[in-house]
Structure formats: C-alpha cells, structure tokens
Amino acid sequence: MKVALSHVIIFFVLCVSLATSGIFNSVQVDLTYDHYAERTVDYLPAFLAMPFNSLVNLGYIAMGIYWLLQRVGDREDKNAAYVKDVFAVMAIMYAPVQWVRLTSLSRLPAVLDQWFTLPIFAWVPVWCRFVTHGWRPRYALAVELGSLLSYGLALVQHRGFEVALGCHVAFAVTEGVRVQRRFGDALSRRYLALAVLSCCGFVALKLLDHPMAQYRPFQYLTGHFWSKVCDVYQFHYSFRFLTHLTSLAQRRKE
Template sequence: MRTALRHVVISFSLCVAVAACGIFDSVLVDVTYDHYAERRVERLPVFLAMPFNSLVNLGYIIMGMYWLLREESGKSAYIKDVFALMAIAYGPMQWVRLATLNRLVAVLDQWVTLPIFAWVPVWCRFITHGWHGRYTLTVVLCSLTSYALALLHDHGFEAALACHVAFAAIRGFELQRMHGDAASLRYLILALLSCCGFVVLKLLDLPLSRFLVFRYFTGHFWSKVCDILQFHYSFCFLTRLTRIAQKTNDQRD
C-alpha cells in the first residue's frame, strides 16, 4: 500500500505542477454553476453550495476505502491499491472543483480521469501476461499526454476519454473471453451499463431537470452514482479474474 500511495502521490503532484505552469490555460472547462442543473444554495457554506452534487463525492472515498482494505497478495495488491487510491483522490478533487470553481482544479478533474480508465487495461494485461513495468509506464504516459487533444479542439478531452473507454471495454471483453465465468460476465456488463449511465446522465443534466424526479437529485448527481458503481463493478470484475487466473496458474504448476 505504501508503494502504491507513493506512486499515486508523485504522479498527481507532477500533474498539478504541469497544469499550474499554464500549459492548459486555453482548454475549455466549465467554471460556473450555470453548467449544473442543481441550484446553488446561498445560505450553505461553499463546500455545500450544491449539497447533493457535493455530498455524492463521499461515495468515491467510501468505495475506495472498501477496496483498499481488501487483502490481495503479491503484485495484484499493488495494482488494486493504486486503483483504489485513484478513486479515493478523485472524490475530494471533484468536491473542491464544485466548491471553488477553480480553473486549475477543473483541468485536473478532466486530466486525471484518463489514467483512471487507462489503469483497467494495465490490470487486464497483468492478469494475462504478468507484471511488466515498461508496459504500465507506456500506457500511463500515453494516457496523460493524450490530454493534449484538449488543446487542439474544444472537444478534445471528450475524444480522448472516448478512446480510453473503448480501449478499457475491449480489453475487458478479451479478458472475459480468456478467463471469465458467469459471475465475471455479470460484473463486466454492470460496469459497462454504469459507464453508459455516467456518460448519458451527465450529458443530459440540464434537460432532465425539467422533470420533477430530477429536480433535486439531478442527472449530474445520478451520473456520479453510476461512476461510483462503475468503479465498484470494475473492481469486482478484475479482482475475480485475478483470482481465477492465479488459480489456473497454480494448477498448471
């Protein structure tokens, strides 16, 4: 866990340092409350300015801690811990973004989403071929540099994210075909459905607010619930297949 924590902290600090240099100052990000369907409550403190969209970020921390404390052995523990620490860090960062509407935090919120998705293919590769540090470093660096697409086009980030989601899904199906069972297939489908909910509900946040059922618990709120579930079911899928692959290898030995 200490190694995973050190690597996540160092990587995040480098991202903060690069973003603080102003390289991404021209990237299109939302820094007003008008972008969200949930109305700001002026009488509440700034960290609860949009109470539901703010408090839902606790879900990332709770879910991440749950998986961080789950025991794994060997290198699989490191891979699991990195993913869990990413989730734990992601929640507070989104919370700070809502509270401050700071441009730097908004850029980081977008940027770190990419290596989170990229970690899924890294884990898949570990299950099928074992640990390869060079492959991991290559995938993470390519993921981080792909955010440069946001400098080339207003929707560059969305294009990069779509590629990351597609890559993760393809690797997930390949892994399922090689080592999966009925339970892992269920987890994979639930993770993909949660991902679709995350994307669709976030995009429809404002239009859905016309309906009473989305007046307070808005599309953005439910998209975050789906994102947390996406994390959770990805953990379920990958940890199960890690154990299946390890059991298969033990039997061969």
C-alpha cells in the same frame, strides 16, 4: 498500499505542477454553476453550495477505502495487491479534486478533474494485462504516460478531451472483453456487464443533466448527481470484475 499511494501521489504532484504552469490555460472548461442543473443553496458554506453533487464525492472515498482493505485472490500476491491499491487510491484522490472544483469554480481543479479521468480509465487495461501476462511495469508506465499525454488533444481541439475520453473508454471495454474471453466465467461476465452499464449511465446521465431537470424528481437529485452514482458503481463493478478474474487466473496457473 504505501508503495501504491506514493506512486499515485507522484503522478498527482506532477499533474498539479504542469497544470499550474499555465500550459492548459486555453483548454475550455466550465467555471460556472450554470453548467450544472442542481440549484445552489446560498445559506450553506461554499463546500456545500451544491449539496448533492458535493456529497456524492464521499461515495468515491468510501468505495476506495473499502477496496483498499480487500485481498485479491486466494493467496498473497504483492503485485496483485499493488495493482488493486493503485486503482483504489486513484478513486479516493479523485473525489477531493471534483469537490474542490464545485467549491471554487476555478480553472486548476476543473482541468485536473478532466485530466485525472483519463489515467483512471487507463488503469483498467493495465490490470487486464496483469491478469493475462503478469506484472509488466514498463507496460503500465507506458500506458499511464500515454494517457496523461493524450489530454494534449484538449489543447488542439475544443472537443479534444471528449475524444480522448472516448478512446480510453473503448480501450478499457475492449481489454475487459478480451480478458473475459480468456479467463472469465459467468460471474465475471455479470460484473463486466454491470460495469459497462454503469459506464453508459455515467456518460448518458451527465449529458442529460439539464434536460432531466425539467422534471420535478430530477431538480434536486439531478442527472449529474446520478451520473456520479453510476461512476462509483462503475468503479465498484470494475473492482469486482478484475479481482475475480485475478483470482481465476491465479487458480489456473497453480
């Protein structure tokens, strides 16, 4: 756990350093509450000005801590634990970035909110490769560095981030399907389907944030809020899927 935490922090500090250098000043990010359908509550402190979209970030932290405390497989495997812990730490550290973005409406956390999404998705193929080929540090480093560099698309095209994110989602799903075919069973297939369904909800509900707010049930618990709930479930079922496959792979290798 300590190694996983230190490695994620190193990448985190590197990204923050680059983002504060001004290299991403031309990236288009939303810096007003008008971007969100949820109404602000003026009498609450800034960190709860948009209460539901702020508090939903506690879900990432709770889910990440839960998975940090879980074992992977039937036997102790330091590499399996490391792969799992990196993913869990990513989830935990992503939450305050999103929360600070809502609180401050400033460029730095808005850029980091977008940027960190990419290496999180990229860790799914890294874990899939671990299931099929064992731990490959060079592969993991190459995928994560490539993922971080892909945010450069946002500098050359106003929809560059969305293009990069779409490619990451496609890569993760493709690798998930591939490893399911090789090692999976009915239970892992169910987890994969739920993870993909949660991903679809994450994307669709965020896009439908304002249209859904026309209807009373979605004026407080808005589409953006429910998209974050789907994102937490997307993390959770990805953990379910990948830890189960890791266990299945271990048994086959014995």
